[in-house]
Amino acid sequence: MILEAVMLQVKPGFEEEFEIEFKKASNIISSMKGYKSHELQRCLEVQGKYLLLVNWDTLEDHTVGFRKSEAYQEWKRRLHHFYDPFPIVEHFEMVDLALE
Template sequence: MVFEMAQIEILPGKGAEFEAGVAQAVPLFLRAKGCSEVKLLRTIEHAERYTLMVRWDTVADHMVTFRESEDFQEWRRLVGSFFKTPPTVTHAEVAVG
């Protein structure tokens, strides 16, 4: 199990629209091979900063299977116009816990 963590900074004043777009996109992730959970976290101290956390079985499920799919294109169509800068994406695995 791996976690995709995408740091996303959006345009000022677009939070509600961005969150609505992410909510629309959740089913796209959940039907992807290897995806079992999607959460969007809003940073309390910086309202335009978010972390998208997605649980995948493998990095390849995210980086190959999902990223090369039509559903990924739809995800970007739903939310891409709200990005202030391109998201920074990393992957992590549980070390303790």
């Protein structure tokens, strides 16, 4: 499984509108092939800062399947205008910590 992690900085004064629009847009990402789950966390220390975590089956499910889809165009239209600066998306995989 792949974890997509994105730190989002929402323009001041648009936090409530962003959260409402994100809830509506959540059905877009959750309908994609390879999607497992997602969560949006609001920072307690920095106004307008959010952490988006999305679990995918594979890296390509996100980078190709989602990002090259028509659904992504709708995601962009709904959400990308809220961000300043535009976020950096990073992908992570689980480290096996089991003792042998």
